[in-house]
Amino acid sequence: MSRIQLVHLAHARSGDKGDTANVGIIAYEPEHYDLLVEQLTPDRIKEHFGPMVTGEVERFELPNLYALNFLLHGALDGGGTMSLMNDAQGKVFSTAMLRMEVEVPEEVAEAVRGRGRVPEGWEPEQGEYV
Amino acid sequence: MSSTDRTVRVGSGQGFWGDDPDAPVRQVERGPLDYLMMDYLAEVTMSIMQKQRGRDPAAGYARDFVPLMERIFPTCVERSVRVVTNAGGVNPEGCAEALVEAGRKAGVSGQAKVGLVTGDGLMERLDELLEQGHELRNMETGEPLSTIRDSVQSANAYIGAGPIVKALEKGADVVVTGRSTDTALTYGPLMHEFGWATDDWNRIASGVIAGHINECGAQCTGGNCMIDWWEIPHMSDLGFPIVEVSPDGSFVVTKHDGTGGRVTRASVAEQILYEMGDPTDYITPDVIADFTTIQLDEVGPDRVRVHGIQGSAATDFLKVSIAYSAGWKATGTLTYGWPDAPQKARAAARILRERLDRLGFEFDEVRTELVGWDSTHGALVGPPPADIPEVQLRIGVRSEDRAAVERFSREIAPLVLTGPPSVTGFAGGRPRVQEIMAYWPALIRKEAVQPHLVVEVKDV
Numbered sequence: 001m002s003r004i005q006l007v008h009l010a011h012a013r014s015g016d017k018g019d020t021a022n023v024g025i026i027a028y029e030p031e032h033y034d035l036l037v038e039q040l041t042p043d044r045i046k047e048h049f050g051p052m053v054t055g056e057v058e059r060f061e062l063p064n065l066y067a068l069n070f071l072l073h074g075a076l077d078g079g080g081t082m083s084l085m086n087d088a089q090g091k092v093f094s095t096a097m098l099r100m101e102v103e104v105p106e107e108v109a110e111a112v113r114g115r116g117r118v119p120e121g122w123e124p125e126q127g128e129y130v
Numbered sequence: 131m132s133s134t135d136r137t138v139r140v141g142s143g144q145g146f147w148g149d150d151p152d153a154p155v156r157q158v159e160r161g162p163l164d165y166l167m168m169d170y171l172a173e174v175t176m177s178i179m180q181k182q183r184g185r186d187p188a189a190g191y192a193r194d195f196v197p198l199m200e201r202i203f204p205t206c207v208e209r210s211v212r213v214v215t216n217a218g219g220v221n222p223e224g225c226a227e228a229l230v231e232a233g234r235k236a237g238v239s240g241q242a243k244v245g246l247v248t249g250d251g252l253m254e255r256l257d258e259l260l261e262q263g264h265e266l267r268n269m270e271t272g273e274p275l276s277t278i279r280d281s282v283q284s285a286n287a288y289i290g291a292g293p294i295v296k297a298l299e300k301g302a303d304v305v306v307t308g309r310s311t312d313t314a315l316t317y318g319p320l321m322h323e324f325g326w327a328t329d330d331w332n333r334i335a336s337g338v339i340a341g342h343i344n345e346c347g348a349q350c351t352g353g354n355c356m357i358d359w360w361e362i363p364h365m366s367d368l369g370f371p372i373v374e375v376s377p378d379g380s381f382v383v384t385k386h387d388g389t390g391g392r393v394t395r396a397s398v399a400e401q402i403l404y405e406m407g408d409p410t411d412y413i414t415p416d417v418i419a420d421f422t423t424i425q426l427d428e429v430g431p432d433r434v435r436v437h438g439i440q441g442s443a444a445t446d447f448l449k450v451s452i453a454y455s456a457g458w459k460a461t462g463t464l465t466y467g468w469p470d471a472p473q474k475a476r477a478a479a480r481i482l483r484e485r486l487d488r489l490g491f492e493f494d495e496v497r498t499e500l501v502g503w504d505s506t507h508g509a510l511v512g513p514p515p516a517d518i519p520e521v522q523l524r525i526g527v528r529s530e531d532r533a534a535v536e537r538f539s540r541e542i543a544p545l546v547l548t549g550p551p552s553v554t555g556f557a558g559g560r561p562r563v564q565e566i567m568a569y570w571p572a573l574i575r576k577e578a579v580q581p582h583l584v585v586e587v588k589d590v
Contacts, residue, residue: 011356011396015405018270018569024403026396028357052508060409062422065399069406077497080569081174084459084497084526086505094356096507118360 002109003101007116009108010036012094019079020055021090023097026067028115032108033066039102045070048100070097137381138323140316140340141372143213144168145347147175147192153347153370154198158205161386163372164323166206167315168215169345170195176309177453177567179219180253180284190221196228199304203236206303213304214294214315220284222248222308226588229304233590242590245302247293249583250309252285252450252574259578266450266572275572281454283567287579288449290415292328294318300587309451311414313341316373324377328416335419335441336379338412343383343401343436344371350383350401352391357400364390369432380437382429393432415448415576417441447573456568457494458535461526462542463501465555472514474550475500475523481549482525482541491534499524522555528566535563 006025009032014023025040027033042057049057055073062069076090077083087093098116114120141163143154147170157166170192183190195217206213218225226246233242252259256279260266266275266285275282286309295318297305305318317337320326326333343350351371352362369389375381383398385391402421406412409421418441425438466474479498486493499505501522503514514521527538539560546556 011400013354013356013400013404017405017407018571022403022406024400024406026399026403048510050509052510060406062403062409064422064424065402065426067399067403069403069409071407077495081459081564081566082456082528082568084461084495084528086499086501086524092506096510099507099510116356122360124360 001103002106003103004109004112005098006100006102007095007098008112008114009102009104010098011116012098014090014092014094016076016079016090019074019076021072021075021093023070023072023093024067025070025097026065028112030066033063035102035104035108036068037061040068042070045072045097048097049075052096135377137374137376138164138320139372139374140165140167140319140344142167142169142344142347142370144170145345145349146170146172149347150368151194151198155202156386156389157370157372158202158209158211160389163209163211165319166211166213167319167344168195168213168217169312169315170215170217171219171309171312173451173569174453174567176220176284176286176451179221180453183221188224191219191225192217195225196232199229200232200236203233203238203242207238207241212298212302212319214319215305216307216310216312216315218247218306218308220251220286220308222246222306226306229306230588230590239590242303243301244588244590245297245300245305246586246588247289247297247305247307247310247583250286250289250307250579252287252579253282256282256285259574262578264574264578266452266574269571269573275452275570278454278570281456283453283455285450285452287574288415288451289579289583290314291318291321292580293583293585295322296585297587298322300585302587312345313338313414314416316341316344317416320375329443331417331441331443332439333379334417336381336439337375338414338417338419338441339402339421339424339436339439340373340375340381343398344373346401346404347371348391349404350398351385351393352397355392355397355400357394357396362392366390379439380435383434383436384432393434395426395428395434398426398434398436413445415444417444446576448576448579450572450574452570452572453567454570456566457528457530458532458563459526459528459566460535460539460561460563461524462539462561463522463524463555464542464545464553465520465522466550467552467554468517468519471518471521472500472503474552475521478523478545478549478553479525482545485541486534486538489537491529491537492531493527493529493534495528497526532563539563
């Protein structure tokens with residue numbers, strides 16, 4: 001087995017409902033969905049975020065989309081206009097979750113190497129706008 | 131109108147109030163479209179509009195919608211594109227009036243009708259409703275509204291597709307509502323076009339999901355999309371989404387040919403998960419949709435078919451959006467350069483807090499973040515590297531006491547000469563002191579709202 005960051009296995013989108021952030025995690029490859037279900041338990045997510053999430057973590061399964069939806073309660077400093085956080089709407093909790101390390105078979109780790117990150121040396125084209 | 135074999139195209143023109151101002155123009159000019167939906171309202175928008183109306187009785191709606199319509203009205207009339215929007219905010223009457231005027235200026239007099247939906251506003255009926263026993267308890271905390279009654283600034287029921295369908299039946303070419311749900315702006319036209327029964331749960335649920343995909347604009351066509359974002363083409367000319375819906379409720383998500391962006395299974399899946407709660411229990415005024423039944427298939431370039439959706443009977447309640455005044459806040463920033471930038475920034479925050487304490491001001495919260503290090507991923511990133519070249523100190527305060535927040539706002543710039551060295555980035559002036567409009571979600575029985583909904587149609 002090998003430890004890799006979730007960013008190589010899944011993409012994500014997050015948003016807010018009051019003081020709760022939601023994070024949707026979607027497997028890049030359908031065959032990795034079961035791995036996500038096994039590894040991304042609510043307890044492990046709660047542990048990953050530590051003091052950033054003051055309430056409970058709920059998980060919902062969407063096998064039709066190869067996706068999991070997490071509700072992180074008490075994550076947004078009161079939420080909405082109360083919150084003093086830079087990320088008051090929880091927009092970047094998505095990639096905060098993708099930092100997490102998961103355990104996968106060696107061949108999976110090898111197959112997904114570099115996935116989810118810009119290719120080495122990639123820069124936006126500038127041309128006339130330099 | 132009766133059911134038909136043809137598909138109906140509903141395009142999204144705005145994902146929020148302040149979205150790309152040219153997106154609706156691209157939608158009506160660059161390809162075929164039957165309906166343009168535009169969502170202008172977020173949770174706090176209604177309270178902002180209520181304040182604007184307090185200062186000026188003619189205000190209280192998304193003002194930029196009117197010049198936009200002046201610009202696209204002739205094309206909409208010529209191409210028979212009907213517009214459905216909640217731009218009316220807390221003053222849909224004022225919005226509709228301005229819209230009729232804009233239509234005349236645009237030269238479409240006698241060629242178009244404006245539909246107006248009113249009755250979602252509960253502010254004037256609030257005490258009456260409380261007396262009748264509608265407690266309007268906060269859905270998150272369970273507290274009754276009476277605990278904050280005097281601070282309430284706006285109260286509106288989220289209304290469904292019924293009045294939109296009625297306005298379209300009466301021949302409206304543009305429908306202006308107050309707090310319609312975001313999704314109803316898409317499935318209202320579908321119920322009208324296909325004549326879906328109000329208990330045809332699966333088809334209405336399909337329409338809701340079409341609406342959920344449409345409602346955030348380009349967030350499903352390549353904007354804010356994580357999959358290989360560096361390969362998404364022409365993002366400066368991003369195509370906004372269009373749903374091409376069949377009479378059975380299934381639909382294809384696409385965008386106009388020749389526009390930038392990308393529609394794939396993944397881009398649509400990301401948007402489906404946006405702001406999701408329990409996916410089996412997505413409650414709207416007209417149906418409960420089950421997002422675990424959604425099937426996605428890529429059926430062509432920039433074409434994703436969505437089908438298989440199931441829904442179940444709607445509840446007896448409408449959600450109510452209440453905003454109440456909950457104190458004051460301000461956030462200021464300063465930039466610290468190498469060496470020891472994080473230590474300098476944290477020392478500055480400490481000095482500022484000591485000064486405010488000495489002045490006797492009380493805050494409910496003071497929050498310090500280092501932009502460039504921990505302001506988005508918090509403690510997950512650990513301590514900053516010793517040689518980080520710079521950080522931006524971002525410090526915010528919240529208090530019931532306006533004077534405390536105002537004093538805080540005046541204490542940021544002085545830190546440049548009275549705090550730690552190698553600091554810059556203060557040119558923006560004092561941080562703005564903002565009134566906090568907190569959100570109070572509640573439920574109300576449908577019969578307390580629905581008889582008050584009124585649909586009118588006016589000639590341009």
